[in-house]
Amino acid sequence: MNQARKPIRLTAKLLKNIDAYWRAANYLSVGQIYLYDNPLLKRPLKITDIKRMLLGHWGTTPGQNFIYVHLNRIIKQHDLNMIYVSGPGHGGPALVGNTYLEGTYSEIYPDISQDEAGLQKLFRQFSFPGGIPSHVSPECPGSIHEGGELGYSLSHSFGAVFDNPDLIVACVVGDGEAETGPLATSWHSNKFLNPLSDGAVLPILHLNGYKIANPTVFARIEPEELDQFLRGCGWTPYYVEGDEPSLMHAAMAETLDSVMSQIRSIQHNARSNADLTRPRWPMIVLKSPKGWTGPKWVDGQQIEGSFRSHQVPLSDPASQPEHLQMLEDWLKSYRPEELFDEAGRLVPELAELAPKGERRMSANPHANGGQLLRDLIMPDFRNYAVTVPTPGAVKAADTHELGVFLRDVVKLNQPQRNFRIFGPDETLSNRLNAVFEVTRRQWDARTQDSDEFLAEDGRVMEMLSEHQCEGWLEGYLLTGRHGLFNSYEAFIHIIDSMFNQHAKWLKITAQLPWRQPIASLNYLLASHVWNQIHNGFTHQDPGFIDLVVNKKAAVVRVYLPPDANCLLSVWDHCLRSRHYVNVVIAGKYQAPQWLSMDAAVKHCSEGIGIWHWASNDHGNAPHVVMACCGDVPTLETLAAVSILNEHLPELKVRVVNVVDLMKLQPQSEHPHGLSDSHFDALFTEDKPVIFAFHGYPWLIHRLTYRRNNHENIHVRGYKEEGTITTPFDMTVLNDLDRFHLVMDTIDRLPQTGEKGIHLKQQLQSKLIAHRQYINQYGEDMPEILNWQWGRSHVIKPRLAG
Numbered sequence: 001m002n003q004a005r006k007p008i009r010l011t012a013k014l015l016k017n018i019d020a021y022w023r024a025a026n027y028l029s030v031g032q033i034y035l036y037d038n039p040l041l042k043r044p045l046k047i048t049d050i051k052r053m054l055l056g057h058w059g060t061t062p063g064q065n066f067i068y069v070h071l072n073r074i075i076k077q078h079d080l081n082m083i084y085v086s087g088p089g090h091g092g093p094a095l096v097g098n099t100y101l102e103g104t105y106s107e108i109y110p111d112i113s114q115d116e117a118g119l120q121k122l123f124r125q126f127s128f129p130g131g132i133p134s135h136v137s138p139e140c141p142g143s144i145h146e147g148g149e150l151g152y153s154l155s156h157s158f159g160a161v162f163d164n165p166d167l168i169v170a171c172v173v174g175d176g177e178a179e180t181g182p183l184a185t186s187w188h189s190n191k192f193l194n195p196l197s198d199g200a201v202l203p204i205l206h207l208n209g210y211k212i213a214n215p216t217v218f219a220r221i222e223p224e225e226l227d228q229f230l231r232g233c234g235w236t237p238y239y240v241e242g243d244e245p246s247l248m249h250a251a252m253a254e255t256l257d258s259v260m261s262q263i264r265s266i267q268h269n270a271r272s273n274a275d276l277t278r279p280r281w282p283m284i285v286l287k288s289p290k291g292w293t294g295p296k297w298v299d300g301q302q303i304e305g306s307f308r309s310h311q312v313p314l315s316d317p318a319s320q321p322e323h324l325q326m327l328e329d330w331l332k333s334y335r336p337e338e339l340f341d342e343a344g345r346l347v348p349e350l351a352e353l354a355p356k357g358e359r360r361m362s363a364n365p366h367a368n369g370g371q372l373l374r375d376l377i378m379p380d381f382r383n384y385a386v387t388v389p390t391p392g393a394v395k396a397a398d399t400h401e402l403g404v405f406l407r408d409v410v411k412l413n414q415p416q417r418n419f420r421i422f423g424p425d426e427t428l429s430n431r432l433n434a435v436f437e438v439t440r441r442q443w444d445a446r447t448q449d450s451d452e453f454l455a456e457d458g459r460v461m462e463m464l465s466e467h468q469c470e471g472w473l474e475g476y477l478l479t480g481r482h483g484l485f486n487s488y489e490a491f492i493h494i495i496d497s498m499f500n501q502h503a504k505w506l507k508i509t510a511q512l513p514w515r516q517p518i519a520s521l522n523y524l525l526a527s528h529v530w531n532q533i534h535n536g537f538t539h540q541d542p543g544f545i546d547l548v549v550n551k552k553a554a555v556v557r558v559y560l561p562p563d564a565n566c567l568l569s570v571w572d573h574c575l576r577s578r579h580y581v582n583v584v585i586a587g588k589y590q591a592p593q594w595l596s597m598d599a600a601v602k603h604c605s606e607g608i609g610i611w612h613w614a615s616n617d618h619g620n621a622p623h624v625v626m627a628c629c630g631d632v633p634t635l636e637t638l639a640a641v642s643i644l645n646e647h648l649p650e651l652k653v654r655v656v657n658v659v660d661l662m663k664l665q666p667q668s669e670h671p672h673g674l675s676d677s678h679f680d681a682l683f684t685e686d687k688p689v690i691f692a693f694h695g696y697p698w699l700i701h702r703l704t705y706r707r708n709n710h711e712n713i714h715v716r717g718y719k720e721e722g723t724i725t726t727p728f729d730m731t732v733l734n735d736l737d738r739f740h741l742v743m744d745t746i747d748r749l750p751q752t753g754e755k756g757i758h759l760k761q762q763l764q765s766k767l768i769a770h771r772q773y774i775n776q777y778g779e780d781m782p783e784i785l786n787w788q789w790g791r792s793h794v795i796k797p798r799l800a801g
Contacts, residue, residue, distance in 0.1 A: 015249045018069055020339060021101070021350050022245075025065035026293055027334040028097035031119070032126035033058060033312060034327060039119035040336055040344055045328040047318050055127035056134045057090030059310040062292040063206050064094035064172055068361075070252045071170050072102070074260055075355045081166045084361045085145045086136040087153025087183070088174030088206060093126065095136045095143065099362035101346055102354035104141045107363075108514050116344030138508040138515065142362030144369070144478040149501050151180030152471045154203060158189040159475020160366065161199030162461075163417040165271075167366055167479075168200045168263070175218045176211035182467035182498075187233040189468065190281050191445040194456050195270035197417070200263050203235070203283040208290035210307035219287075226285070236262070236280045241287040243305075248288065255284060276456050278444045293333070295326055365480075370516025372480030373578075376419060377412040381405055381572040385597035386564045391613055392592040392638070392789030398631065399526045399588040401564040402571060403432035406484075409575065410459045411438040413482075420476060422461045422469040423486040430486050430526040431588040435460060466494040474502055474521065482519040482575065489525040489585060490532065490541040503551040503581055510554060510579055517579040524571075525585045529694070529718055530632035533727050540722035540730075542695035545661070548583050549699065553670035558661040559584045560694050562634040563593045565600035566659055573604070585694060587631045589727075592789065594634070607660030607672060610682060614638055614655040614789075616645065622654035624745050625683050629658035630694025633717070636731055637692045638789055639738035644745060647759045648752055651745075656682050664703040676708065685709050688748035690741055693717035714744055728780040732770060739763040739770075 031039060033056035038049040064086060075082050086095055099105040100122055105112055112118045112125075125131030132139050135147035145156050157171040177183050189201070209219040218226055230237045238259055240251045259282040266279040291309020296302070303313045314330075317323040341347055358364055365371040384405045386396045406421065413419040421427060421435060428436075440455035441462050447454050461472055466487060473483050502521055509515040525544065532539035548556050557580050561567040567586050574582040594611075595603060603609050612618065628637035634657060641653055658664065665673040674682070683689050685708045693700050697715035704710050721733040731737040743763055746756040773781045 010250070010253050015246065015253070017350060017353060018073065018249055018253070019245055021069045021353050022065055022249075023334040024101060024336075024339040024346060024350060025069065025094065025097045026062050027331065027336050027339065028100060028119075028122070029058070029061045029065060029093035030294075030331055030334075031123045032056065032093045032096065034314075034317070035123040037120065039123055040116055040340060041328070041331055045324060045331075047324065050317055050324070050327075051124075051128065052318070054312045054315060056093060057311050058093070058294055058313055059210065059290040059307075060088040060091045060174060060206065060208065061094045062294070063208055063286060063288045064088070064091045065098065066248070066252070066288065066292075067170070067172055067204055067206070067286065068094065068098045069353070070249075070256055071361065072354055073253065074256050075359055075361070076353075078260060079359065080168055081359070081364065081366070082168045082170055082361055083144065083160065083364045083367045084142060085153050085157045085160075085169055085171045086143070086147055087145070087150070087172050087177045089147045089150050089177065090135045091147060091172075092133060092135045092137065092140065095140050096122070096126065096132070099141045101351075102360045102362060104360055104362035108141055114345050119344050138505055138512065142360075142364065142367045144367050144475065146501050146505055149497060150174065150177040151182035151467070152474070152498060152501075153177065154183060154186035154189060154201070155468050155471020156475035156478070157201045157203075158186070158193065159472040159477075160479040161193070161201055162420065162472070162476055163197065163481065164199040164366065164479065165197055165267075166199060168202060170202045170204060173203055173205045175205060175207045175209070175216040178205065178218055179211075179216065182465075182471065185465045185468050186471065187230075187235070188463070189472070190234045191278065192442050192461060192463070193281070193444060194276070194442065195267050195279060196276060197457055200267065200281065202259060202263070205230075205283065205285045207285055207287040208292075209305070210290050210310065212310050213307050215307070230283065230285070231280075234278070234280055235283045237283050237285050239285045239287070243289050243292065245293075252286070258282075259284060276444070295330055298323070298326065367479075368514070368516055369478050369480035370518045373516070373519060374416065374418060374480075376409065376482050376575055377416070378572065378575065379405065379408040379412060381568040382597050382601070384568055386593050388565065388593045388596045390790070391594045394593050395590045396564045396593050397431055397588055397590050398561070398564040398567045398586045399431040399524070400433070402524075402567050402586065403434040405568055405571065406432060407434040407438055410435055414439070414459065418481040420459050420461055420473075420481070420483045421486065422473040422483055424466050424469055424491070425462050425464045426488060426527070427460055427462060427486060430488075430524070432486060466491060467498065470495040470498045474498070477518050477521060480518065484522040484524055484575075486524040486526060488532075488539065489528040489544065490539045492523065492525055492544045493541065496544070496547055499547070499581065500551070503555050506555045506579055506581065507552045520574060520577045520580040520582050522574045523581070523583045525583065526588045528585055528587060529722070530630075530727065530730055531587055531589055532722075533725055533730055536724040537722040540718070542585075542718050545583065545585075545695045546699050548581065549661075549703070551581070553662070553665070555579075555581055556662075557582045557672070559659055560630040560661060561586060561604065561659055562628070562631050562657055563591070563595060563600070565593065565595055565597045566604050568597075569601050569604040570659065585630065591631055592635060603657070604659050608656065608658045608663040608674070608682065611655040611657050614641055615653060617652040617654045620652050622652045622684065622687055623749055623751070624651065625654045625656055625687055625689040626741070626745070627656040627658065627683070627689055627691040629661060629692070629700075632731065633692035633694055633736060636736055636738045636741060639787055640741035640745070642789065643738060643742050643759075648755060651749070651752070661703070664700065666706055679707055680709065683707070683709055683713070687712065688745070689713040690744050690748070691715045692736055692741060712748075714748065716741065716744065726774050726778075726780045728784045729770070729774055732767065739767055
């Protein structure tokens with residue numbers, strides 16, 4: 001942090017100007033909600049000056065305006081590198097208004113000029129067709145946090161300051177937002193903050209008392225109980241309370257001076273004295289009326305200081321003349337003639353209060369992280385190849401091999417401090433063990449001798465909260481760094497909604513030329529549905545893929561590599577990519593390896609392809625296409641093909657493996673999609689396709705329903721059958737096993753005749769034998785455990801012995 005400048009004395013004149021700046025921000029906020037014309041009230045307000053549809057949220061806005069102007073003062077005072085995260089949700093009028101006052105908005109959107117015409121456009125566009133949303137959206141300069149969904153402000157803020165030692169994030173937490181599970185957990189982020197190498201988060205709990213229609217818990221518990229809660233979470237709270245502006249301005253200014261002094265002291269103690277004792281970071285509790293400075297009473301009902309100020313306090317001025325007059329009085333109470341000159345520009349004395357250049361919170365490059373993004377230093381993934389002399393000849397644990405590669409990604413990028421791995425206590429469980437050879441888990445709470453891999457400065461971030469890890473990673477990415485999230489597949493659903501919001505953010509920001517692309521949000525989903533035989537049904541759910549493909553095609557990518565070399569190739573691509581959500585699903589147990597590294601690179605580059613070494617239709621049209629997507633489906637498909645080759649050798653079988661799931665969609669639906677001619681060349685136009693899929697079967701039908709041969713595609717996948725059982729039995733329970741796949745083929749190829757009927761009977765007997773064997777011995781039959789591609793696989797109807 002830069003050294004403090006000469007203190008700016010809190011004179012009466014300075015406080016008066018701060019109040020005037022606050023009034024200007026409030027005026028702009030009310031104008032955005034209501035005004036269609038007459039932006040400076042140069043004539044009496046008329047019905048035609050009011051928007052016909054009134055949308056917006058006033059209640060949180062004046063408090064956020066109050067906070068913003070006071071943060072501007074301390075930024076100038078200390079030359080701070082600070083950004084603002086708005087947690088209360090629909091606080092759009094405040095942030096848009098403040099970015100306009102400090103000039104950034106007009107720089108990015110020149111048609112919203114700093115004059116009367118620009119004011120009118122600023123007001124008209126808000127919550128208006130073709131305009132901007134009512135919350136703090138990607139279109140708003142300085143924002144890294146979409147305000148539509150509540151609960152993630154503190155997590156994003158901490159993610160932003162990791163490895164950013166000079167950055168301070170002022171995070172406004174709404175007291176309604178504070179009731180969400182993710183926010184309640186994120187108070188504990190301070191146990192993961194290293195004051196030596198990380199920045200600081202200044203939470204400001206905006207205690208205005210109400211949600212949409214109810215009081216908030218924090219506002220109604222006893223003050224000492226709230227204080228005990230915050231202190232119990234490791235914070236040192238400072239309180240600013242009241243409703244009289246002059247007293248509140250003085251109190252807020254003095255409190256911020258104290259808070260900044262404490263932050264500087266903590267960081268100096270860590271950086272100069274090597275004292276890494278976990279500090280009790282300061283925070284502020286701002287208690288002000290909801291809808292502060294707005295109408296106090298309307299139609300006999302209290303507005304200011306009640307839930308009724310949450311949205312539009314005067315909801316129908318067009319049909320109620322008294323409301324129109326109240327609106328005019330409300331706007332005039334801010335005395336706009338003192339704030340803006342005749343041309344509509346903020347008067348110079350007030351404009352001088354805002355920081356300059358990139359010190360403006362709306363122009364800080366950390367809030368447009370792509371400006372700061374630097375490529376990762378990447379090892380050559382080919383050097384980590386599993387040697388595969390012939391398909392299926394060796395076994396390896398795919399994610400274990402990936403862990404060795406990620407270890408060196410961590411190592412190479414440690415000097416840049418721009419890469420971290422996030423996950424809910426599952427990095428070891430997901431077999432990424434090797435990363436702990438070069439780093440530790442970041443941890444700033446107490447330790448014991450029996451602990452493992454804990455340190456104040458680590459590249460692995462683990463907390464048993466998927467929400468927290470996701471929020472940290474998003475904040476890290478949004479401020480220009482790289483990372484990945486590893487999780488059990490079933491429990492990634494916990495952050496479904498967070499993924500949705502981030503995907504929407506990527507979609508919108510890709511359309512804004514001033515927003516620079518950020519590093520992709522990368523998910524590694526291991527311990528997947530077919531691996532979770534020891535934890536059972538609760539841990540078996542591949543449905544995250546279905547959610548992901550709902551998002552815009554320009555944003556999402558889904559990869560299901562069949563082996564370790566393909567997994568390495570995919571991850572090299574994902575870590576280099578920009579502005580996507582990449583979902584990669586991989587197994588963590590020993591499994592057959594199919595492709596050499598050269599073959600894997602070619603296969604992954606194409607995303608889909610015929611495995612000629614597993615097919616026997618060379619130069620001929622196939623009788624059946626055996627398609628597979630995912631590691632376990634690939635294994636079962638190849639085992640099924642081996643049975644067909646041995647017992648029905650006259651059948652021409654083509655094996656198609658899919659790595660990039662989006663290849664199945666038409667080109668018109670996804671940029672990775674295959675053309676119809678290419679799809680037909682792989683899957684034929686009229687032959688049966690037996691498709692073994694990692695997830696729910698209907699997703700394949702959804703992706704291929706417009707294809708010529710869709711009616712002949714028969715999909716096997718997870719059909720919500722699971723328990724604690726053997727690995728092979730999981731596939732049997734869901735009809736994805738090799739025996740069912742062969743029977744499905746026979747059912748669709750009547751030309752197999754008596755041989756097919758006989759083989760099907762043998763396979764049905766084999767399924768009975770399988771059930772008897774696992775019930776007796778608790779493991780899969782030897783012929784399943786020891787199966788290898790290329791060996792003879794005689795089907796016997798009964799158990800030996």
